[in-house]
Amino acid sequence: MPLSRSPKDVLRPFVRQLWASEGDGPPGEGSNREMMLPSGALHLVLRLAETPLRIFRHRDDRVGFTVSAAVIGGPRSGPYLKDVSRPVPSVGALLAPGAAGLLIGAPAGAFAGRHTALEDVWGAAAVTELREKLWTAGTAARRLDLFEAALAARLPRLRGIDPLIAQALAGFDASLPVAAVVGQSGYSHRHFSKRFTETVGLKPKTYGRLLRFGRVLARLSAGSGPALADLAADEGYADQAHLNREFREFAGLSPGRYRRLAPRFARHVRL
Structure with a gap:
């Protein structure tokens, strides 16, 4: 089981979760690929062995x-397939929307929909030094502490997420429609959408839809839950067909099949 925790105070506005894995045992036969479902957030992952992340373009791609052993996983609105046949010790962070410019050095829009080698942004020497420190730390808990300190050291002295974006994110978390969030901002829809997309990496409407998708995932992965028609009504979909279409768009499979697969972690679906 990966070790995960929330960051300490200095990083709490910018990082949602830190995690470290020792590299679990090899997956079961026929489970060498894992489908990762989108969260709308940017991920930062350092693999501590020399095995780089391998991505498959589609299900028939063998x-x-x-990419690299140190990867920026940009915000996305669809699933991707990765190789899990050779688990390795890893450390990662799930960044809060709007925080990439502060911690990574470029806004999330620069990484949207793709994986980028971290050394292309931070430089090879800095990434190599950090990975070596993490490797020699010995335990997952110690690695989390070191990784958190390294991220905190990258924060500029004057720091904070763009107030416009922070207000918008709060509105979306409260399930406000895009029009209402734009109205609160005081800007035109075009200006608001441009700033939000550059900073967060997804268009406002897509981001809001992904939040709703996340709520559906949480309820489906919790075990026995409501019928899909009731779930669609609860979460504001027009009907069950609407839920099915959006779920397939974001997950690449139907909610019924997702429920049958019963993934151990909500966004990690073994195939």
Whole structure:
């Protein structure tokens, strides 16, 4: 089981979760690929062995391509397939929307929909030094502390998420429609959408839809839950067909099949 925790005070506005894994045992036969479902957030992952992340372009792709052992996973609105046949010790962070510019050095829009080698942004020497420190730390708990300190050290002295974006994110968390969030901002829809998309990496409407998708995932992965028609009504979909369409768009499979697969972690679906 990965070790995960919330960051300490200095990083709490910018990082939602820190995690470290020792590299679980090899997955079961036929489970060498895992489908990762979108959260709308940016992920930062450092693999501590020299095995780079391997991504498959589609389900029929058996070769895929490698990215790096240190990866920025940009915000996305669809699933992707990764190789899990050789688990390795890893450390990662789930960044809060709007925080990429402060911690990574470029807004999330620069990484949206793709994986980027971290050394292309931070430089090879800095990434190599950090990975070596994390590797020699010995335990997952110690690695989390070191990784958190490294992220905190990257924060500028004057720091804070753009107030416009912070207000918008609070509105979306409260399930406000896009029009209401734009109205609160005092800006035109075009200006608001441009700033939000550059900072967060997703268009406002897509981001809001992903939040709703996340709520559905949480309820489906919790075990026995409501019928899909009731779930659709609870979460504001027009009907069950609307829920099915959006779920397939974001997950690449139906909510019924997702429920049958019963993934151990909500956004990690073994295939």
